[in-house]
Amino acid sequence: MNTTGFEALSQYIDLLLDAICVVDKAGRFEFVSAGAERVFGYTPQEMLGRQMLELVHPEDRARTIQAANDVNAGALKVDFKNRYIRKDGQIVHLLWSARWSAADQRRVAVARDITTSQLAKQRQEALYAISQASFSSEDLSELYHNIHQIVANLMPLQRFAIVLQDNVDELSFAYDVSDNALLAALSEDSFSQLCQQVIDHAETILITQDNLKKQSPSVRLLVKDKNLNWLGVALKSHTAVIGALVLENNSGTAVYASAEVEVLEFVSVQVAVAIERKQMLQRLQRSALYDHLTQLPNRELFYDRFQIAVLRAQREQTQFALLYLDLDNFKQINDQYGHRFGDALLQQSAQRILSCLRQSDTVARFGGDEFVVLLPQTTTENYVMQLAEKIRKVLNQPFQLSEQLVQIAASIGIASYPQHGQSKDTLLSHADNAMYAAKKAGGNRLVYSDGNVAKS
Template identity: 50%
Template sequence: MPESIYSALGEYVDLLLDAVCAVDKAGRFEFLSRGAERIFGYPAAEMLGKSMLSFVHPADRAKTLDAANAINAGHIRLDFENRYIRKDGQIVHLLWSARWSADKQQRVAVARDITKLKHAEARQRALYAISEAAFAAENLQALYEQLLKIVQQLMPVSSFVIARLAPQGELHLPFQHLPSATESHLMAATQFCLGLLARNAISPSILPTAITEPSTWMGVVLNSHNTILGVLAVQLDDSAMEQADADLLEFVGQHIATAIERKELLARLHRAALYDDLTRLPKRELFYDRCRQALSGLERTQQTLAILYIDLDGFKPVNDQYGHAAGDSLLQQIAQRLQQRTRQTDTVARFGGDEFVVLLTQMDAAPMVSAIAEEIRLSLNVPFLLNTQAITITPSIGIALCSTASCSIETLLENADNAMYKAKKQGGNCIIFA
C-alpha cells in the first residue's frame, strides 16, 4: 500500500474520538492514537513502552489479564469492559473491541469511553433499588440496612452512617456501619455530619464534600420537601474520592431522603390503623389478630386463654366535672396500669370510650385468670392523680375462657361483654365469669 494511503489512514485514526491502541504480547503499548490522550489523560509518549496493566484499575487487572491472554490465543473480543485510572486520578469506564494480529505480533484494540453511560446506569439501578426497598422493607431499620447494600454496590464504602435531625435540633445516628466501631470513629462521623449541616444552613443547596484524603468523610444533606431529615455520610475504601462519587452520592441522597420519608409516613399510617392514638394500645383489628394467633396455639399447648372485658364505673362524671382533657389523662394512666399488671405475651387493647379488653394467654386454669383479674381490679382502685386532684374509679370486669382452637373470637367477646354488664348490675368493682 502506498505510503500516502498509510499517512491518510493515520490521520483518519487520529480523528476518531475512540482510542486505537496496539500492544505487544507482553502487554506493552506500542501505538496510541490521539484519541487515547483524550480518554486516558496521558500524552502518548508517557504510555508507550509501558504495561497497560499499570494504568488499569487495580480491581480490574485480573480480568483484564485473562481477557488479554484469550485474545493472544486468537479469540476476538467485542464487548470487554474495564476501568482505567486517568492521569488526573479519575476513573474512566471503557468498552473494548480487540483481536490478535499474527503478522504484527500485536494485540490491536479500540477503546470507547462509556463512563457517562455507566454512571447513568448506576443511577437508574440505584433509583429502582431505593424505590423497591422503600416499599419492601419491614421497618425503618430494615430500610437503612437495604440502603447500605445499595450504596455499597455503587461505590467501595468502608463506613456508612445515617444521621437524623430531631425537631429540637439534636442529631443522632440511628444507623451506622463502622468497621472500627470506636468512640473516636463515631465522634468523627458525628462531627462531620454536624459540620455539613452547618454548611447547609449557610448555603442551602445540597453540596457533597469533595475530599481526597483517605481518612475523611463524604456526605450529603438529606432534604425532602424543604425539610432537613439529616445526613448520609460515607468513607470509601479507595484513597481518592472522585467528583463522580460525590455527584452519585448527591443523586442517591435525594432519593434516599424521599424513601425514608415515605417509610416513616407508611409507619405512621400503619400505627394509626392498628393503635389507639390516645393510649397507644392496640385497636380492635390488632386485638383480633392476636386472638387468632393465640387460638391457633391452643391445641399444641393444651392451655387456656382468657378475654377480660373491662368497663370503668362512673367514668362519665369525670369528664363532666373535670373536662375531657382530664378524662383523656385518666384513660392514659389506666392503660399504663393495665400493661403493668399483664405480661408481654398478653395483649391490652382499647375498644373505644372507657372500654378496655385484655387477652391472657398460656393460662393453666380459671384460678390463675381470676388472680390476674383481681390484681387488675385492685390496681385500678388505687386513686389517680388528675391536676393535683386524687380521683378514685373502679372497674367492672367480665371474663370468658377458652381451651380449644374452635372457639369463636366474636362469641368470646360477647360472653365477656355480657359478664361485664352483670358485674355492673351487681354494683360494679367486681369480677364475673361468663
C-alpha cells in the same frame, strides 16, 4: 516488538480521544498514546512499565484477568467494559476493543471513555430501582436496606447512612451500616455535626484530602487533619429537607468527585420521595390499626391477634384468656377535671397495663375507658388471676397528673378459651358480663366468668 511504527504514527494517534495501549503478556504497558492521559490521568511516561491491573478497579480485576487471558488465547474482544481508577482517584468507565498479536507477543487494545453515558444509564436504572423499592418494601427498614444496595451499585462505599431529622430538629440515624474495612477517621459526634450542617444548609458537603483546605472553617474544625473521603447530600422532599444521605470510603481507594456528587444528588431526590411515601403509608396503616390516643391496638388489630391465638390454641391443644377491664369512676374524674386530663389518665393507665404484660400479650383499647387484654398460651387459671390482680393493683396506685393526685380502680372480667367458648363474640361476651358483675359488686375487683351469658 518494534515500536518504531508506533512512534512514526504517534503524531496522528495522539489526535485520537481514545487511548491506544500495548501491553506485554505479563500485562505491563509498553506503549500508550497521548489519549491515555485524558482517560487515565497519567502521562504515557508514568504508565510505561506499570502493571495494567494496578489501575483496574478492585471489583473488576477478576473479570479483567479473564478477559485478558481470552485475548491472549486468540479471542477478539470488541465490547468489554470495566472500570479504572484515575490518577486523581476518580473512577472512569471504559469500553475496550482488544486483540492479540501472535507475531509480536503483545496485546493491542483501544479504550474509550464511556463514563458519561454509563452514569446516565445508572441514574435511570437507580430511579427505576428506587421507585420499585418504595412499593415493594414491607417497611422502612427494608426500604433503607434496598436503597443501600442501590447506591452501592452506583459507587464505592464502606459506610452508608440515612440520617433523618424529626419535627423537633433531633437527628436520628435511621440506617447506618459500615464494613470492617472502613478506616474510621471521624468521631461519631463530628460525623453527626457534619450531617447536621448538610441538613441545616441543604447543601452537599464533599470532603477529600485534596479539597480539605477549601472547606469552611466549621468543617475544617470538625475534620481537623483527618484524611477523609466523605460525601453527604441533603434529602430534599417537595416541601422540606428531611435528612441527609451520607457515604464514606477509605481515602486510599476511589475518591469521590463531581461525578459521584451529581449521581448522589439525583438519587437523593428520589430517596426523599420514597421515604416520605413509605412514612405516610406506615402512618395510615398505624392509624387504621392503633388507637390514636393511647397508641394501643384497636379492635381491628385485636380481632386479628385473637384469631391467631385461636388457631395456635387449636393446633397445640392449649388455652388462652381474655380480661375485659373498665376503669371505675373515670367519668366523674373526666367531668371534674376536663377531657385533656382524662386523656392523660387513659394514656398513663394504658402504660401501666402494658408494664404488667409479656411481650406476647396484647392490650387493646375498645373505646372510652374500656380495655381488653389477650393472654395467649396461659397454662392455669391461677396464673390468669394473679396477672389480673397485678393489673388491678397497679391501676389502683395514685396518678400524678397536672399537679393533681387522683386515684382510680378497675373492674376486671375474665374468660378462658375453650372453657367459655371458641368464638370471639362468645368469649368477649363472657368477659364483658364478668366485668359488669365486678362493677355491680362494688368495683375494684376481679370476677371469673361462671360460663353463663346473660341475655339482654
